[in-house]
Amino acid sequence: xxxxxxxxxxxxxxxxxxxxxxxxxxxxxxxxxxxxxxxxxxxxxxxxxxxxxxxxxxxxxxxxxxxxxxxxxxxxxxxxxxxxxxxxxxxxxxxxxxxxxxxxxxxxxxxxxxxxxxxxxxxxxxxxxxxxxxxxxxxxxxxxxxxxxxxxxxxxxxxxxxxxxxxxxxxxxxxxxxxxxxxxxxxxxxxxxxxxxxxxxxxxxxxxxxxxxxx
Amino acid sequence: xxxxxxxxxxxxxxxxxxxxxxxxxxxxxxxxxxxxxxxxxxxxxxxxxxxxxxxxxxxxxxxxxxxxxxxxxxxxxxxxxxxxxxxxxxxxxxxxxxxxxxxxxxxxxxxxxxxxxxxxxxxxxxxxxxxxxxxxxxxxxxxxxxxxxxxxxxxxxxxxxxxxxxxxxxxxxxxxxxxxxxxxxxxxxxxxxxxxxxxxxxxxxxxxxxxxxxx
Numbered sequence: 001x002x003x004x005x006x007x008x009x010x011x012x013x014x015x016x017x018x019x020x021x022x023x024x025x026x027x028x029x030x031x032x033x034x035x036x037x038x039x040x041x042x043x044x045x046x047x048x049x050x051x052x053x054x055x056x057x058x059x060x061x062x063x064x065x066x067x068x069x070x071x072x073x074x075x076x077x078x079x080x081x082x083x084x085x086x087x088x089x090x091x092x093x094x095x096x097x098x099x100x101x102x103x104x105x106x107x108x109x110x111x112x113x114x115x116x117x118x119x120x121x122x123x124x125x126x127x128x129x130x131x132x133x134x135x136x137x138x139x140x141x142x143x144x145x146x147x148x149x150x151x152x153x154x155x156x157x158x159x160x161x162x163x164x165x166x167x168x169x170x171x172x173x174x175x176x177x178x179x180x181x182x183x184x185x186x187x188x189x190x191x192x193x194x195x196x197x198x199x200x201x202x203x204x205x206x207x208x209x210x211x212x213x214x215x
Numbered sequence: 216x217x218x219x220x221x222x223x224x225x226x227x228x229x230x231x232x233x234x235x236x237x238x239x240x241x242x243x244x245x246x247x248x249x250x251x252x253x254x255x256x257x258x259x260x261x262x263x264x265x266x267x268x269x270x271x272x273x274x275x276x277x278x279x280x281x282x283x284x285x286x287x288x289x290x291x292x293x294x295x296x297x298x299x300x301x302x303x304x305x306x307x308x309x310x311x312x313x314x315x316x317x318x319x320x321x322x323x324x325x326x327x328x329x330x331x332x333x334x335x336x337x338x339x340x341x342x343x344x345x346x347x348x349x350x351x352x353x354x355x356x357x358x359x360x361x362x363x364x365x366x367x368x369x370x371x372x373x374x375x376x377x378x379x380x381x382x383x384x385x386x387x388x389x390x391x392x393x394x395x396x397x398x399x400x401x402x403x404x405x406x407x408x409x410x411x412x413x414x415x416x417x418x419x420x421x422x423x424x425x426x427x428x429x430x
Contacts (some may be wrong), residue, residue: 052357066314076306076307088291107323114344142267145266177362206284
């Protein structure tokens with residue numbers, strides 16, 4: 001398999017963790033989102049992924065974008081170790097946590113959105129940082145409530161094995177820390193993030209440990 | 216089942232279509248996103264859904280937010296008629312199309328984001344409309360490319376039966392039309408939207424046909 005990735009993309013980071021948790025090897029092909037006016041907007045990448053976003057997974061002849069679709073695809077093609085719980089309601093809860101991050105937080109803080117705020121709407125750095133922190137705080141407060149409210153929450157988001165919600169949470173928390181967001185009201189989020197970051201699958205997927213992190 | 220819904224919420228609209236396609240009845244409980252400072256932010260709703268977003272599905276004792284998690288839950292608990300294709304790669308393609316809409320377009324054009332642009336960043340109506348159209352155009356261009364490129368595209372996003380990607384597409388196209396977005400470069404999107412809107416499941420789920428549409 002091949003994964004088109006950018007070291008700092010939290011969507012690519014999610015998929016890197018998923019591959020590691022499942023023990024799957026993929027060649028990382030860096031797509032630099034800032035170089036050359038954005039390599040994701042160059043024709044050779046658009047031919048692979050017309051949305052001009054990373055990541056893209058290539059598995060044989062099959063080409064797939066969208067990080068959550070990729071994780072579900074890996075889960076179906078390589079079921080063990082499972083990233084989703086076996087019970088239907090538990091699985092739905094984990095997908096909902098994943099989607100708070102993927103739909104309610106991350107799209108608002110994406111690089112292209114920050115660029116639009118700066119270049120098209122002329123928002124200054126302070127306004128941009130406030131925007132960034134606003135959506136993270138709102139979204140992660142929802143995640144924290146879901147974690148705090150459920151007996152299914154264990155060492156990780158579901159029980160004592162890392163899985164789908166954890167691989168969504170850790171890249172989002174990394175972004176929160178980059179922007180100095182206050183996480184003190186989110187003890188479960190902080191605790192689970194710390195537990196994940198002790199594991200090889202998460203460490204190896206981190207932005208600092210990517211082949212393109214020095215570029 | 217009960218569905219907490221707002222007639223104009225496209226996330227709720229998706230779930231209403233899914234319920235109709237599956238022939239499932241749910242009591243609609245309106246949550247007015249503009250009245251009373253936003254009924255979704257009142258404590259009685261936050262006790263049900265701490266993210267202060269609609270929709271929320273209640274199935275017996277089980278409470279679930281996030282529209283895509285709800286659709287996947289309905290698919291697993293009521294498999295027929297299937298909303299997702301049976302082949303793993305086809306299913307992944309449909310989830311990816313759904314997520315372009317749910318992750319790359321809709322979160323940027325959500326009511327709360329438009330309110331933030333206006334009230335916190337002091338963006339005027341013209342700037343807001345430009346923002347709205349920008350993300351819709353970018354995202355739906357990606358959807359159009361995925362539809363145009365695939366032999367799996369038929370009368371609907373996958374073959375000749377409506378399903379998961381269609382129920383995501385129609386509410387997004389409805390929003391595009393509300394803001395007068397130019398869809399002329401997207402013939403597959405326009406064609407599939409038209410085919411869906413001839414079906415009862417889609418018509419009955421439309422904002423204008425909701426109990427709270429006159430409030």
